[in-house]
Amino acid sequence: MPELPEVETTKRGIAPHIMQQRIENIIVRQNQLRWPIPTEIKKKLLNETITDVERRAKYLLIKTTKTTIIIHLGMSGTLRILEKQVKTKKHDHFDLVFADKLLRFNDPRRFGSILLAKNEELNQHPLLLHLGLEPLSKEFNGQYLWHCAQKKRVVIKSLLMDHHIVVGIGNIYAAEALFAARIYPASAVNVLTLQQFNLLARSVKTILKKAIEKGGTTLKDFMNSEGKPGYFANQLKVYGRAGLPCLNCKAILQSMIVNQRNTVFCPKCQPFIR
DNA sequence: CAGAATACCTGCGGGC
DNA sequence: TGCCCGCAGGTATTCT
Numbered sequence: 001m002p003e004l005p006e007v008e009t010t011k012r013g014i015a016p017h018i019m020q021q022r023i024e025n026i027i028v029r030q031n032q033l034r035w036p037i038p039t040e041i042k043k044k045l046l047n048e049t050i051t052d053v054e055r056r057a058k059y060l061l062i063k064t065t066k067t068t069i070i071i072h073l074g075m076s077g078t079l080r081i082l083e084k085q086v087k088t089k090k091h092d093h094f095d096l097v098f099a100d101k102l103l104r105f106n107d108p109r110r111f112g113s114i115l116l117a118k119n120e121e122l123n124q125h126p127l128l129l130h131l132g133l134e135p136l137s138k139e140f141n142g143q144y145l146w147h148c149a150q151k152k153r154v155v156i157k158s159l160l161m162d163h164h165i166v167v168g169i170g171n172i173y174a175a176e177a178l179f180a181a182r183i184y185p186a187s188a189v190n191v192l193t194l195q196q197f198n199l200l201a202r203s204v205k206t207i208l209k210k211a212i213e214k215g216g217t218t219l220k221d222f223m224n225s226e227g228k229p230g231y232f233a234n235q236l237k238v239y240g241r242a243g244l245p246c247l248n249c250k251a252i253l254q255s256m257i258v259n260q261r262n263t264v265f266c267p268k269c270q271p272f273i274r
Numbered sequence: 275c276a277g278a279a280t281a282c283c284t285g286c287g288g289g290c
Numbered sequence: 291t292g293c294c295c296g297c298a299g300g301t302a303t304t305c306t
Contacts, residue, residue: 034282034302058300074282075300091284107282111300127302154277163301170299219299220286221294239299260279262297279305289295 002073004135004168005211006222006230007058010079013225015053017081017101018062019107022049024090025097029088033149034074034113037094044116045069045096057131057167061122062096067261068122074111078105078223117126132165135204139164149189149197156192157185157258160204169204171261172217172239177204179238185263186256191273238264 002010023045031037038044048064055061060079062069071079082104084097094105094114105114115126133140148165149156159165160174169177178185180203183196192200216222216230219240223229237247242255242264251268 006299032283034300072300074283075298107283108285109298109300113281152276158277161300172299172305217299261299277306279303281303284298286298287296289296290293 002058002075002077002216002222003170003173004055004058005173005208005214005232006216007055007060007073007168008212009216009224009230010073011053011055011060014079014081014103017225018098018103019051019053020049020051021098021101022047023064024099025095027095027097028093030091030093030110033093033107033110034072035115037114038116040048041116042116050257056128057134057163059128063119066119068117068119070113070115070117070122070125070127070128072113072185074107074109074113076109076221077105077112078221079109079225080106080223080227081225085148130164131167132163133167135168135208136167140201140205142194142196142201145201146192146194146197149192152189154189155186155258156183156189156200157187158264160200161259166204168208171263172219172236173204173207175239175264178235179266179270180207182269184272185265186258187273198251238266240264 052063060071084203091108096103179198211232214232217232218229
């Protein structure tokens with residue numbers, strides 16, 4: 001589910017409800033997520049006040065005076081703001097309880113994670129330390145991508161999804177950005193021109209921004225903090241449309257496996273070049 | 275060492 | 291109806 005726009009949507013949804021709120025209780029129903037929820041979480045966070053809510057890559061960073069909660073939604077995680085009396089459902093693994101609301105983490109596949117870091121050590125946290133650029137930052141541009149490509153012998157879709165290089169782009173937005181930039185997903189990075197990298201970087205930014213405006217993409221189960229879907233799915237031009245006509249040229253969209261993942265593209269708009 | 279494959283989970287749709 | 295298979299938006303870890 002969640003790529004950068006979905007995590008950003010979640011962040012914007014929860015922040016106003018939890019900022020400056022004191023944590024009155026913490027409930028862990030299932031601590032076997034991708035990594036176990038730290039056993040000391042209650043000791044570290046009880047009665048602390050939320051001072052900040054940030055996003056880095058696909059990680060949500062919920063800060064208190066001393067400790068930051070690092071949350072990753074994995075493939076199927078959602079965070080919702082709920083009234084305290086709302087009954088739990090299957091896969092509701094974790095609650096942060098405030099004065100009159102609670103923040104509830106639900107994650108059927110349990111690929112998500114909830115971890116802690118001391119504020120002063122946050123930047124050194126192993127999960128955050130080696131992350132690449134934020135795609136919406138000024139530093140992320142065609143020149144940067146081109147520069148990264150010179151050291152690599154991979155295909156362009158892998159480069160886009162490599163979070164050591166640029167963060168937040170998953171299978172959906174990689175496919176969409178490559179279509180927008182008219183680049184064949186399995187192109188070796190060394191055959192692409194600087195001009196193509198420029199267009200690709202611009203496409204990434206445009207698509208992510210639009211997706212954030214629409215509240216993210218809901219294919220199956222993404223929900224924002226109010227339990228509502230995002231509306232970018234109906235703007236997807238290639239993802240999930242294999243066998244249907246290209247919205248640009250009417251050629252039949254094809255799919256192939258790149259990096260173990262299904263990848264849809266237009267054979268005419270994104271021609272194979274070698 | 276870079277790049278590719280694997281593993282971690284549950285749920286769902288399709289085929290039989 | 292029900293069982294089995296394959297696949298799903300992520301990414302650290304293990305393999306080659």
